[in-house]
Amino acid sequence: MxxxxxxxxxxxxxxxxxxxxxxxxxxxxxxxxxPLNLPLTVTKHVKAVYDRIENLPDTSAVLIAFDFDPSSIPECLPMAISLCHHVMKSGKVLIVYTNFPETGPIAERVLEPLAAKFQREYGKHYVNLGFKPGNDVLLMALGSSWTTSFPKDFRGNSTQEMEIFSRFPSYRHLSFMVDVAHGATVDFYITIGLAQFGVPLAAGVTAVSIPQYEAFVQTGQLVGLLGGLKGAAEYEKLVGTKGKATRGxxxxxxxxxxxxxxxxxxxxxxxxxxxxxxxxxxxxxx
Amino acid sequence: MLRFTAIIICGIAGLIILVEFFFRIPLFTKLQNGMMDWVIILLSFSYLMGGISIFLSHLQRIQRKYDGWYYSLVLVVCLLLMVTLGIFVDYGPNGAFQWLFKNVQNPMQSTMFALLAFYVSSASYRAFRVRNLHATLLFVAAVLVMIGKVPIGEILWSKFPEISQWILSVPSLAAQRALTIGAALGLIATGLKTLLGIERSWLGK
Amino acid sequence: MIGTWVAAFFTLAIFSFLYRDNPIYRLAEHIFIGISTGYYIAVQWHSVVKPNVVDKVLLGDYLPLIPGVLGLLLLLRLIPKYQWIARYPIAIYIGVGAALNMIQYTQGFLIAQIQGTMLSPTSINNLLIILGTLTSLTYFFFALEHKHLSKVSKIGIGFLMLSFGAAYGTTVMGRLSLLISRFDFLLFEWLGGMF
Known part of the structure; x- marks a missing residue:
C-alpha cells in the first residue's frame, strides 16, 4: 500500500x-x-493610577480590594502587592478587603511584610477586613458603615475600637480606591462606589478584561487601568521593585x-x- | 398563593431600595441598610447550601457504588477534614487549615486555569483562519494586540504599542460600548420584569 | 519545604491532563473539590455566620436571628418536600438584586456610556467611536427586520470583529501569564529550592 x-x-x-x-x-x-531583560515602557493608564495615589494628601484613606482568587493570582497578586507597597510607602491609610472567600489569607501575607518594612501600625495605618459575601449589596452596606458589615477583621479583632474606622467610618470617606479584580466586581465600584458615593476609582484587571474596561477609562469613570501581567510589571517599575510580573x-x-x-x-x-x-x-x- | 406571596416579598424588597434611592426618606434608608445586612447573611447561607449539596451528591455516589465512587470518597474525606480543621481546630494563619489551602487548593486552582494557555495556543493554531474579511479583521486585531502588549513588540517596531492601544481605545472600545449599553438595557428590563412579577423563573417549578 | 513538594506534586498532577485523562489527575481533581468546598464552608462560618449572627445573638442583639433563620430556611431547598419554603428568603435577595441592578446600570453604565459617546466629531478617532458604537448597536437591534439595516449592521460586525480580535489577543496574554507563573513556581521555588 x-x-x-x-x-x-x-x-x-x-x-x-x-x-x-x-x-x-x-x-x-x-x-x-x-532572562533577556527587555526594556519596559510605562503606559499612561498605569501612570495615571500611580500619580493619583502619589498626589493624595497624607491624611487620606485608600481602599485596595483584593477581588481575585488563586486562579488569577499570577496577574492580580503582583498588582496588589505593588499598590499596597505604594500606599504604605507614601504614608496613606490602607484598607483592604475582598469579595472572594479565598483571598483574606493572601492579603494577610502581602500586608505583613510591607507593614514591617514601612513601620505601619495595624488598626491605625492599615487593616485587613478579610472576606464578606454580597458584592454590590455589601458595597451598598459599606456606604453607611464599615463596622456593621465587618464587626470583626480578618484576624478576628473587633473593628469597633479601631482608630482607622473612627477617622474613616464608611466607604464614602475614602479618597480613592483600586479594585484589583479578575471578574465583574469593578462594575459595582463604578455603579455604586463612584456613581452613588462619589469615590474615584481605578482598576487592576486581568488581561482578558482589558477591552471591556477601556470604555470606562475613556468616560473618565476609571482614573486609570492596570491590565494583566504587563500592567503589574509597569507598576512594579514605578514603585521601584522587581517582582514576579517583571520576571515574567x-x-x-x-x-x-x-x-x-x-x-x-x-x-x-x-x-x-x-x-x-x-x-x-x-x-x-x- | 404561595408563589404569589414570594412575588410580593420580592416586589416589596425591591421597592424599599428604589424608594430610598429616589426620595432618601430616613425610614427607608434605615430599612435599606438593615436589609443589606440581612442579604449578606442570606448569601452566606447560599454558599453553605452549595457546599452541603456537593457533599450530599457525592455521599450518594458512594452509597450507590457508582463508577469511580472511591474518588467521591476522597472528596468527602477532604471536605470533612477541611470543615473540621477550619471550624473546630485552627483557622489561624499557621494552622493545618491554611496550610492545606496554600499548598493544595491554591496551586491546583492556579494550574487548572494555566492549562487554558495550552488550549488557547492550540486553538490559535488550528482555528484562526483568514477565510473572509471579518475573519481577517479578527486575525489582524488579535496579532497586533498580542505583539503590541509585550516589551518585544516595542523593540521590533516602536509603533506596535501605539497601534495596539489604538485598536483597544477606538474601534474595540466602540464595539465594547455597544455591548455594555445592550447589557445594561437588558439588566434594567429584567430587573423591572422581576419586580413586577412578570419574570418568575427564579421561583422554580 | 514539604509544602512546596506537595504544591509541586499537585501542579504536575493537574498538568498530566495535557497528555490524557488519568487516575492521578482524577484523584487530584477530587481532592481539589473536597478541599475547596470545605474551605468555603469554614470561611463562611468565620466571615459571616459567626460574627454577624452567632456572636451578636450571644451579646444580646436578637435581630440577626431573623436573617439567620431565613438562611436556615434557604437550606431546605435541598429537601424536595420542603423546597418551596426556600422561595421566601430567595425572594428577598432577588428583589434587592433586581432593584439594585436597575439603579446601578441606569446611572453608572447606561447614562455614562451614552454620554461618553457624545463626542464632538472633530477628530477621526471620535468619529470612529460614534460610528462604531451606533453601527454595533444596530447589529443587536431586533425590533426591525435586518434587511433594512444590513449595510449598517455589516459595518457594526466589522467593529465587533476588531473588538473580539483584541479580546482574543488579551485572552492569550492572560492565559500565558497563568502558565508563566506555574513554571516560575516549578523552576524557582520547587527545583530551585532543591539545588
Missing part, C-alpha cells in the same frame, strides 16, 4: 497539538532561565511570538489557496 504524503503547506496546518504545547512550554522556560515579561514576549508564529503557520495553506484562486480567476478573465 502506498502511503499518501500530504503537501508541505497542508501538513504545516495540521501538526499534532502536542508540538504546539512543547514549543509554548519551551518559549516560557528559556526566558525564565535565561520576557517569557510573555517570547511566548506571544511563538503563538503568532503558529497562527501564521496554520494559515499557510489558506493563503496559498486564496492566491491560487485569484490567479486562476485572473487567467479566466484574460
Amino acid at each position: 502506498v502511503r499518501k504524503v500530504k503537501p508541505i503547506w497542508e501538513a504545516l496546518g495540521k501538526l499534532d497539538r502536542r508540538w504546539v504545547y512543547l514549543f509554548v512550554s519551551l518559549s516560557i522556560l528559556f526566558p525564565l532561565l535565561f 515579561m520576557d517569557a510573555q514576549s517570547v511566548a506571544h511570538l511563538v503563538i503568532i508564529f503558529f497562527i501564521f503557520l496554520g494559515n499557510v495553506s489558506v493563503v496559498r489557496n486564496i492566491i491560487l484562486k485569484n490567479i486562476s480567476a485572473m487567467r479566466i478573465k484574460k
